[in-house]
Every structure is written in structure tokens, then in C-alpha cells.
Amino acid sequence: DQQVKQNSPSLSVQEGRISILNCDYTNSMFDYFLWYKKYPAEGPTFLISISSIKDKNEDGRFTVFLNKSAKHLSLHIVPSQPGDSAVYFCAARETSGSRLTFGEGTQLTVNP
């Protein structure tokens, strides 16, 4: 049972444009959501998070939106840069726990 799903395995955008990565979840007990970026041969790097009491969180070029009724979150990167090319994972945590459940990842390619 895949509780966190990233339905797009890959996304390609032009430098300077917006990148939108999507994530859906099924578990209503999730209350904290995170996005990670991963380069080959490195561990995931934390980007941004959002608590379920909010619907938006912004940090520089990165904004995460949470739609609890739709059980959907998205990561917006504006403007996209070639260095943003990596695999992006969304992750979720239950209210009472600390374990993260990860999506399958989306490979973002930003073309110069």
C-alpha cells in the first residue's frame, strides 16, 4: 500500500521557468510533510517542510503548498536553475510517530 505517491517519474523544464512537483497521500494521520532533493551517490538533502496546520510555506525559491482536503501537496521552484536538476522526494510523518514515509521520487531536469 503506497501511502505517498509521486505520479510523475520525471519532469523537464527550461531554466528560469517554474517547476511544479506533485505528491498525493492517503493516510489521514499524516501531519507533517517534507521535500528532499537527492543527487546521485549522496543522501537526501532537506529542502522545505510544512505542518498540517498551514497551507503554504515559503523559503527563497521554494514554496510548498498543502491541500488537506485533497490530500495533495506540491513543491514550486521559481525560477528553476540547472543546479536544481536532481531527484525530488516528498515524505510524510504521522502525528504520533517520527518515521517518514517517502514517495517514489520525481527526476527533475532543468535545461539551460
Added chain:
Amino acid sequence: KAGVTQTPRYLIKTRGQQVTLSCSPISGHRSVSWYQQTPGQGLQFLFEYFSETQRNKGNFPGRFSGRQFSNSRSEMNVSTLELGDSALYLCASSLWEGFPSPLHFGNGTRLTVT
């Protein structure tokens, strides 16, 4: 501040052997978690330790075990290695158990079982 450090970076073992992986968390972080990443299963939770106690365990066989020391450093052990145990093993630490703080990952140990 130094990040999460995992040793070794690469390991090659033979089926049936056992292996021990090491993790040093970020200074001040008391919670340490372990994840397995494989192409087919993605990132899967193994277990989490806080103050030397296992707080949570994922759906892995008993061959996978771990521990945490008083300085928060952690080790995980896999006994009787199988080919399917080949994976990237990631350790992550966080500031405060139960508080919504993000996990910070190390660069992992790439285990190959032949």
C-alpha cells in the same frame, strides 16, 4: 556544524556474511533513524533510536538490527546477508524526538552482496 557521517561509504560482502554500518549524527541530535533505498522499493524505514532505545521499527526481518550508544552514535547490523540486501543504507538524525523537525541524512553506505 558537521553533518551526519556514515562509514564505510562502500562495502562488498558475500552472501551469508554479516555486516555492521556506523553512523554519527549531527552534534546535539538525539534521534537517529535508518532507511534502506533500493531501485524497486524506494526509501524504506528500518528503525529509529532515541536515547539508546529503539522507538520504532519498520517491516524488515530480524536479520536487521541496530543500536544506539550514549553519545547518540548508532550502528546497524545485518546478519546472514542475502543478495536482496544490496542497497544504499541511509542514516538520518533529527534534533528532537516528537517535535516536527526534519531528518538530516548522511551520504549513505552502499552495500553490495555477491
